[in-house]
Amino acid sequence: MSSHQRSNRRGVKPTEGWNPTVGDLIVSNWTSTVEILWLAFRFDPIFVLPVHSPAAPDPQLSTPPASPITHTPGRRTGTGSAAISSPATRAPTAPVPIVGFREVSLLSMLSATGHVVTATQLGTSGIESLQQIRSRADRPVVVFPECTTSNGRGLLRFSELFKDVDVPVKKFRVFLMCARFDPPTALCPSMTHPIPSMMLNPLSHIFTLTTSLIPLSMSIKLLSPTDSPSSGTFLASEFITQGKTDDILTEACAALIAQIGKIKRVGLGWEDKRAFLEFYRGKRR
Numbered sequence: 001m002s003s004h005q006r007s008n009r010r011g012v013k014p015t016e017g018w019n020p021t022v023g024d025l026i027v028s029n030w031t032s033t034v035e036i037l038w039l040a041f042r043f044d045p046i047f048v049l050p051v052h053s054p055a056a057p058d059p060q061l062s063t064p065p066a067s068p069i070t071h072t073p074g075r076r077t078g079t080g081s082a083a084i085s086s087p088a089t090r091a092p093t094a095p096v097p098i099v100g101f102r103e104v105s106l107l108s109m110l111s112a113t114g115h116v117v118t119a120t121q122l123g124t125s126g127i128e129s130l131q132q133i134r135s136r137a138d139r140p141v142v143v144f145p146e147c148t149t150s151n152g153r154g155l156l157r158f159s160e161l162f163k164d165v166d167v168p169v170k171k172f173r174v175f176l177m178c179a180r181f182d183p184p185t186a187l188c189p190s191m192t193h194p195i196p197s198m199m200l201n202p203l204s205h206i207f208t209l210t211t212s213l214i215p216l217s218m219s220i221k222l223l224s225p226t227d228s229p230s231s232g233t234f235l236a237s238e239f240i241t242q243g244k245t246d247d248i249l250t251e252a253c254a255a256l257i258a259q260i261g262k263i264k265r266v267g268l269g270w271e272d273k274r275a276f277l278e279f280y281r282g283k284r285r
Contacts (some may be wrong), residue, residue: 020140030144093271114196157269162249178261
């Protein structure tokens with residue numbers, strides 16, 4: 001059985017050779033505080049958070065308006081041809097470029113769970129490129145290309161973080177993983193944390209998990225290093241359409257993580273979540 005196939009038991013499936021070391025990258029989806037704690041316990045890595053320029057466009061202004069419905073053939077019941085012909089009410093927000101990263105502690109990483117990318121002036125102390133952080137790292141570096149947490153039911157659009165990296169990657173190794181959690185039930189809370197707490201984030205969520213009456217389970221899927229983008233036998237053409245993207249490594253990571261986790265990729269990104277959080281907080285005032 002290959003390393004990315006489903007295990008018969010829950011938990012982490014052992015994968016031979018999954019041993020990130022100094023300067024290697026661990027790339028994963030991000031849904032909760034749980035995978036952060038798991039990574040910290042297993043590998044004691046360096047965590048980084050992306051930042052964007054304050055000049056980045058407002059998400060609501062950068063979103064093209066949905067086309068009005070001028071003709072709706074078929075019955076207006078919301079099913080059948082009526083549903084197929086109706087366009088989406090809101091197009092995905094245009095991607096906002098990531099201009100750098102800041103190295104953060106484990107506690108800062110936990111408190112960032114649920115939040116979106118922050119704006120920082122270029123030249124601000126502590127903001128570096130991923131290559132600068134990786135080159136001086138004494139441990140593996142963890143990167144979450146979604147740049148925020150999701151509800152785990154889909155993979156958010158990855159920000160383009162590796163444009164200057166050739167594939168197959170030769171200067172360092174890339175390790176891919178995917179965290180999966182069971183959906184919530186009436187008696188079992190969700191382990192995902194897509195919306196940050198209003199105060200002392202994420203303590204209220206952690207308290208909910210630790211006081212659950214039913215044992216919670218998770219599944220960590222690890223991609224075999226022989227199938228990684230840093231493997232000498234990796235063929236980017238199997239995952240990338242020629243000319244579709246300038247960031248081959250980011251696209252390959254997204255495709256592989258979705259594959260091993262058996263989750264669907266969605267067109268929405270952290271920029272859309274930022275717009276949602278602004279609307280959500282405005283309604284609560």
